[in-house]
Amino acid sequence: MSFTIKDIAKISGVSTSTVSLVISGKGYISESTREKVQKVIDEYNYRPLRSARQLAANRTGNIGFIISDVHLSRSEAFYSRILLGAELEARNYDTYLLLSTVPVHINAPDDFPRFLKGRDVDGVIIVGSVSPILIDHILKLGMPIALVDYRVPGLEIDSIIMDNRYGLSLIVEHLVHQNVTHIGFVGGSFYHPSIKERFEGYQTAMERLGLGDISRNKNYHYLVEEETTTDIGSLGAEQLLKTVNNLQAIICVNDTTAIGCMNKLQSLGKKVPDDILVTGFDDVNYAALTNPSLSSIHVPKIEMGMGAMKLLMDKIENPDKISQTQLIPVKLVERMSSIRPNRE
Amino acid sequence: MSFTIKDIAKISGVSTSTVSLVISGKGYISESTREKVQKVIDEYNYRPLRSARQLAANRTGNIGFIISDVHLSRSEAFYSRILLGAELEARNYDTYLLLSTVPVHINAPDDFPRFLKGRDVDGVIIVGSVSPILIDHILKLGMPIALVDYRVPGLEIDSIIMDNRYGLSLIVEHLVHQNVTHIGFVGGSFYHPSIKERFEGYQTAMERLGLGDISRNKNYHYLVEEETTTDIGSLGAEQLLKTVNNLQAIICVNDTTAIGCMNKLQSLGKKVPDDILVTGFDDVNYAALTNPSLSSIHVPKIEMGMGAMKLLMDKIENPDKISQTQLIPVKLVERMSSIRPNRE
DNA sequence: ATATTTTATCGAACCGTTTCGATATTAATT
DNA sequence: AATTAATATCGAAACGGTTCGATAAAATAT
Incomplete structure (x- = not known):
């Protein structure tokens, strides 16, 4: 041929x-x-020829890309950019990326990605939280892992995370700079470390700026043990309006939540940003398209995907190297939703 | 081992x-x-073992998934669902999907997907429009192709497209049902067939309902030979407000455009839907999250991805089978942006 | 009863690489 | 000059499957 x-x-x-x-x-x-x-x-x-190479060299030249179905559908705009970044970097290693979604509550081993059942990948990138059962299984296979936007405390796994705490301090400072002090928080489930860190970041930053009373006051935050959705945003908005007098701003744990929050506020007759400021987190690609446009924390998603790929390939080449956690810097993107029109 | x-x-x-x-x-x-x-x-x-199998059987068990970088970044929410659908179906064939983006204006052969340079795939799925040079090249390799949301007239290639004309007739009918007749259209480049079909669908439907004068009147449509973006939506809104007296509704060629359109209208003091109705097309996942929520034509993206995969595998197994074009049905999703609050 | 066809199984070649060990040459060291 | 080390090349054995005849047994047709 x-x-x-x-x-x-x-x-x-x-x-x-x-x-x-x-x-x-x-x-x-x-x-x-x-x-x-x-x-x-x-x-x-x-x-x-790849297959001949693979057979002789006993490595596949493929990397598995695993994401829970819920995360993907809830935060598609976020995670698909990470995939893109990983694919970009994969080219430098002449490696292919195999995509697989897995159910959140995994039914082992039927729900395991099929590239694990065969021996079709040399390592995997996992984005977002995923069942510990799956992680355990992959580790037992002796297969290298790189985690993106997730961590498993106590395990030696390479991971890439964004600086959630710093991001929240940026938001809080920005809001305070807008002469606002009654700042609420709407968040979701804590089984995802990022969510937890964001809430903690909110509390720390508030404390530091002398607003500790507020950040410790349960009336000021609405937290649900669920995947973050627009619904949580609107429920949170509704709730905080009831429990807080003179609410001036709502920090949402991510953009999806923030959109739900803004829509609810507006349908309740509250204007954003005139009456209440709102912020998000992630800076997904439609955050700039909302009305008003949504202030958010920009997370370099492509870079995170690329970074994960690099970490993983490094681990594959030097399996004995000690695992590391990379903290990706973030920055504030000020848009309309958090700028007070009539500053005193 | x-x-x-x-x-x-x-x-x-x-x-x-x-x-x-x-x-x-x-x-x-x-x-x-x-x-x-x-x-x-x-x-x-x-x-x-996959590689052994591939080597012996002389097939890779991989399918290439090609998309132009511009399309992906402009319509990520749309195309990533198609990828997902294709991946879902790929499982039934024990096949893996290899993703590759290509520049719109391809610089052959450097910009060709790398799985084409190696012989790493048995066939490719192409989504959205892509350089004819690339298509030519793949055909010359004798490699089966399935097209999604694209067609190349004159070539015998399997393709899956949505029923754009029917979708537009649904929209026009719906608007007329809202007692609206002064209906404008905002669209983009015609090198993508879907865009063209939507405009034609608009004209045909208007004609059929006795509004031919309007649909043929240049004042009533804003068309640009560019990739559709939110910017085109806002430019279109601005333009139509100037050129049309008593503008009552704007049909946008897709959701992205519609969002830009709505935002511009609102910033110009026009209320949607109170003053002007707006509709989109595609029903991407954040169409329901805009304010007001956006009426759109729902396109079953997952199913289109699955369908493409089926067509392709069918072609690979029976290379002599004559190519077909599958028309995917669509439906109207009525949301707030196109419902007149105060019907006469 | 014999010839033919269908069903069942196997051995061996082959797919296109990588890599180990052998061998030959050249360079460096004593 | 003799020994050792470094450099350069090669042959052949893997790697783990598929598939093409060959062969034999069972079923069917003549």
Whole structure:
């Protein structure tokens, strides 16, 4: 069919092993031979066949990309950018990404990604929280993992997370700068570490700015042990309006929640930002499209995906290297939803 | 390392070829042997190694998924669902999906997806419009293609498209039912067939309902030869407000445009839906989250992805089968943006 | 009863690489 | 000059499957 390594060997007058060495850059090859062979390779536009390579070298050249179905559908705009980043970086390693969604409450082993049942990947990237059962299973397989926007305390796993606490301090400072002090918080389930960190970040920042009374006051926050949705945002808005006198701003745990929150406020006759300021987190691509446009914390999603890929490949090449956690910096994006029109 | 077909053969007391036949379901195998072998396979949880299979059978078991970078970033919410659908269906064929974005204006052959340069896929799914150069190249490779939301007139390629014309007739009818006649249209570039069809659908439907004068009047539509964005939506809104007296409704070519349109209208002091009705198309997942919520045409994206996968696999198995175009039905989703609050 | 066809199983070649160990040459060290 | 080390190349054995005849037994047709 197509050209094989044997053809290249024959044409350049060397053995197949020599060609192989030239391609991989391993072992000793004289400069003259290298050039000679490389010229033939280029001329015939030869590329080694992946499956043959995989079989002989006992590695697949594939990376699994795992995400829970709930996360994907709830935060598609967020996670699909991470996938994109990972794919971009994958090119540098001549690696392919295999996507798989898994149910949140996994029914082992039926619900495991199929690339785990076969031996079709050299490692996996997991984004967002995922059942510990699955993580356990992958670790038992001895397969390297890189986590994105998730951590498992106590386990030695590479992970990439954004600086949630810092992000929240940026928001709180910004709001206070708008001459606002009665700041509420709407959040979701704590089984996802990011959510928890954001709430804690809110509390710490408030405390630091002398607003500790508020951030410790239960009336000022609405927290539900559920996946964050627009519904939680609207419920939170409704609730805080009832329990807080003179509510001036609502910090939402993410953009989805913030959108629900803004819509509810508006349908209750409260104007954003005139009456109440609202902020989100994540800066998903439609945050700029809401009305008013939503202030948010920008998270470099592409970079996080790329970073995860790098960490993982590093781990695959040096399995003994100690795992690390990378903290990705974030920044505030000020839009209309959090700017007071009539500053005193 | 892991179990191989030889182990299974030895344990069940047959040859490797017999095991292979049992697994593939090909050839003649007695019922008793099949059971015996299958039992061993199940017991040891054996799975053939992909790369070995690929090498021997000369097929990769991979499908390429190609999308232009511009489309992906502009309509991520739309296309990522199609990817998801394709992946869902891929499981039924024990196939993996390899994702690749390509630049709109492709610089051949450097910008070709890398799975084409290697021989790493058995076929490709292409979503949205893509450079003819690329399509040509793939056809020359003799590789089967399935198109989603795109067509190349004159070429024999399987494709899946949504019923754009019908969708627009639904919208026009709905608006007329709201006692509205001065209906404008905001759209984008015609090199994407769907865009063109939607505009034509608008004209046909208007004509049919006796509003031909309007649909043929240039003042009533704003069309730009560019990728559709929110900006086009706001420019369109601005423009139509100027050129049309008593504008009552704006049909936008898709949801993204509609969001830009609504935001601009509101910032110009026009209320939606009180003063002007607005509709979108695609029903992306945040269409329900706008304020007011956006009426749109629901397009079953997951199903389109699944359908493309089926078409493609069918083509791979029967290369001689004549290509077909599947028209996917759509339906109207009435939300707040197009319901007149004070009907006469 | 014999010839033919269908069913069942197997051995061996093959798919296109990588890599280990052997061998030959050249360079460096004593 | 002799020994050792480094460099360069190659042959052949894997890697784990599929598939093409070959062979034999069972079923069917003549």
